[in-house]
Amino acid sequence: MCGIVGYLGKRDCTEVLMDGLEKLEYRGYDSAGIAVFENGSIKTVKTRGKLSCMREKLSKEGSPKGFCGIGHTRWATHGEPSDINSHPHSNGRVTIVHNGIIENYTELKAFLTEKGYTFVSQTDSEVAACLLDYYYSERNPLKAITETMKELEGSFALGILFKDFPDRVYAVRKQSPLIVGEGEGEYFIASDIPAFLKYTKNYVLLEDNEIVCMKSSGTSYFDVHGIPIKKEKQVAEWDVEQAQKCGFPHFMLKEIHEQPDVVNKTLEDIVKDGVPDFSERGISDELLKNVGRVFIVACGTAMHAGIIAKYAIEKLARVPVTVEVASEFRYMEPIVGENDLVILISQSGETADTKAGLELAKEKGAKTLAVVNVKYSAIARAADMCIHTLAGPEIAVASTKAYMVQITVMYLLAFRFAFARGKISLEELKKLTEELMLSPKAISDVIERKGECQFIASRLVNVEKLFFIGRGFDYALSLEGSLKLKEITYIHSEAYAAGELKHGTISLIEDNIPVITVATQENILAKTISNMEEVKARGAYIIALCRKGTEFSENTVDLRFDIDTELPDMLVPLPTVCALQLIAYYTSVLRGNDPDKPRNLAKSVTTE
Numbered sequence: 001m002c003g004i005v006g007y008l009g010k011r012d013c014t015e016v017l018m019d020g021l022e023k024l025e026y027r028g029y030d031s032a033g034i035a036v037f038e039n040g041s042i043k044t045v046k047t048r049g050k051l052s053c054m055r056e057k058l059s060k061e062g063s064p065k066g067f068c069g070i071g072h073t074r075w076a077t078h079g080e081p082s083d084i085n086s087h088p089h090s091n092g093r094v095t096i097v098h099n100g101i102i103e104n105y106t107e108l109k110a111f112l113t114e115k116g117y118t119f120v121s122q123t124d125s126e127v128a129a130c131l132l133d134y135y136y137s138e139r140n141p142l143k144a145i146t147e148t149m150k151e152l153e154g155s156f157a158l159g160i161l162f163k164d165f166p167d168r169v170y171a172v173r174k175q176s177p178l179i180v181g182e183g184e185g186e187y188f189i190a191s192d193i194p195a196f197l198k199y200t201k202n203y204v205l206l207e208d209n210e211i212v213c214m215k216s217s218g219t220s221y222f223d224v225h226g227i228p229i230k231k232e233k234q235v236a237e238w239d240v241e242q243a244q245k246c247g248f249p250h251f252m253l254k255e256i257h258e259q260p261d262v263v264n265k266t267l268e269d270i271v272k273d274g275v276p277d278f279s280e281r282g283i284s285d286e287l288l289k290n291v292g293r294v295f296i297v298a299c300g301t302a303m304h305a306g307i308i309a310k311y312a313i314e315k316l317a318r319v320p321v322t323v324e325v326a327s328e329f330r331y332m333e334p335i336v337g338e339n340d341l342v343i344l345i346s347q348s349g350e351t352a353d354t355k356a357g358l359e360l361a362k363e364k365g366a367k368t369l370a371v372v373n374v375k376y377s378a379i380a381r382a383a384d385m386c387i388h389t390l391a392g393p394e395i396a397v398a399s400t401k402a403y404m405v406q407i408t409v410m411y412l413l414a415f416r417f418a419f420a421r422g423k424i425s426l427e428e429l430k431k432l433t434e435e436l437m438l439s440p441k442a443i444s445d446v447i448e449r450k451g452e453c454q455f456i457a458s459r460l461v462n463v464e465k466l467f468f469i470g471r472g473f474d475y476a477l478s479l480e481g482s483l484k485l486k487e488i489t490y491i492h493s494e495a496y497a498a499g500e501l502k503h504g505t506i507s508l509i510e511d512n513i514p515v516i517t518v519a520t521q522e523n524i525l526a527k528t529i530s531n532m533e534e535v536k537a538r539g540a541y542i543i544a545l546c547r548k549g550t551e552f553s554e555n556t557v558d559l560r561f562d563i564d565t566e567l568p569d570m571l572v573p574l575p576t577v578c579a580l581q582l583i584a585y586y587t588s589v590l591r592g593n594d595p596d597k598p599r600n601l602a603k604s605v606t607t608e
């Protein structure tokens with residue numbers, strides 16, 4: 001989604017803004033721009049394309065020289081990516097950058113047109129600039145903002161410059177993330193911490209409908225009525241290194257390599273005296289014992305982590321678990337009651353649909369538990385209970401380490417669930433936990449064999465379509481492996497439950513189509529092997545991810561990656577998904593793509 005930065009201080013503002021925008025590139029964007037006060041007037045430079053295009057334009061047209069400004073990377077929603085639709089937008093005396101969607105922009109545009117305003121872009125954002133200008137009749141920025149907020153519907157974070165105040169940056173948010181960095185005599189606004197981490201770790205989290213005014217003398221905060229409020233400062237736990245590539249060619253590869261460490265940290269955080277303990281997070285055995293049903297609500301990769309969780313919880317605790325795509329859950333009148341537990345899984349903690357699912361679950365009186373990576377994010381704060389996953393900042397758009405810690409947490413929860421409901425003894429709980437402790441080593445072993453994944457990728461580099469199949473946990477992994485591959489390689493990939501293929505899709509299998517088969521589960525191995533043979537007989541090229549020692553009949557498998565681990569079958573997804581991530585990563589790189597910035601995608605999806 002769009003990225004916002006703003007700066008007021010003594011440094012070269014253009015440089016700070018550009019640097020901040022580069023740190024937010026991971027959010028996904030198609031155009032960029034900045035507006036900086038230069039000798040008392042606002043100079044705006046913006047362009048369609050990547051930040052490299054912005055750099056080029058700045059060197060051609062000259063960089064604005066000043067100490068106060070705002071910047072933006074745009075992920076198009078209303079209007080194509082173009083120079084004109086890029087932010088900042090100005091109208092009259094106001095210049096803004098906007099993240100989010102103004103839902104009533106058509107009505108507002110009609111109203112403002114009647115008042116004599118004209119529009120140059122196709123964006124909803126320009127309407128916010130005009131409306132601010134309209135309410136700026138008394139040259140009072142705070143009044144203009146509070147009046148505008150009464151009218152705007154939807155989600156927004158705005159960075160605002162008023163022409164008459166060349167030493168101020170204003171910002172406001174509603175349902176779109178925005179934080180304020182507070183350095184020594186310099187201040188920042190940003191959609192995410194990495195944008196200013198290099199300058200300060202101190203930040204303030206703007207809540208919905210709160211306003212900040214940054215001046216050289218300091219920051220002031222106001223509520224929706226313009227009444228001053230006090231805000232608490234937070235200190236970022238991230239360090240600069242975590243937000244940098246540290247010698248890796250891409251964040252995605254770096255984040256894959258971090259997985260053994262972040263799983264370890266997660267285990268250390270939750271396991272006490274050899275067993276998972278969630279009591280500090282308000283998740284008591286009593287609660288787990290009395291839960292009627294479990295709903296897991298999430299999107300994309302986080303939803304795939306939910307499918308692993310479903311299989312683990314149902315297998316061990318014998319509680320019914322339904323996994324819901326958040327965008328469906330929120331509109332399908334789900335039958336959820338007070339006795340149910342709704343688990344929201346989200347890396348960013350800001351995903352609009354997941355957040356709406358949480359609100360719906362609360363309305364229905366269900367207990368809500370967030371499994372979220374970004375501390376203090378909207379979902380983390382709104383849920384009744386929260387497990388903060390310790391993946392650290394995930395910069396690459398394609399989620400890897402966040403998924404890995406999500407499934408680690410969900411296994412631990414499944415174990416505790418089973419114990420609380422009397423399905424396993426304390427000894428069995430300890431044994432399962434001990435086994436899970438072996439997973440960082442198993443993941444490391446896969447990473448060490450990344451050359452083999454690269455070799456598999458070299459077989460996929462020129463294909464146009466492929467399939468993933470598996471059963472049970474292997475099906476859940478197939479879904480994730482397929483999503484990872486398609487989002488960064490742009491190869492058409494589909495994942496199927498292995499037994500389902502012959503109910504239609506098998507007609508697509510022809511000579512040499514790769515079918516990546518995940519076959520790690522002993523109890524259903526024979527069935528999966530039959531499905532492999534069915535597609536092999538139709539010409540498929542089979543790549544198997546299986547446990548070491550798995551035997552297939554001659555000529556069934558063309559390429560294989562052996563998972564060599566002592567982990568029980570239920571936990572084998574941890575190292576196996578790592579191999580799938582590496583295969584996707586290398587295929588993307590070999591196809592000449594940038595895996596960190598896949599086309600059309602955004603990191604934190606704050607629109608429906």
Ligand code: F6R
Pocket residue numbers: 299300301302303345346347348349350351354397398399400483484487603604605
């Ligand atoms: C895919 C990916 C997305 C996210 C999804 C949910 O690699 O990252 O599918 O998993 O957009 O995002 P969060 O977890 O932030 O709610």
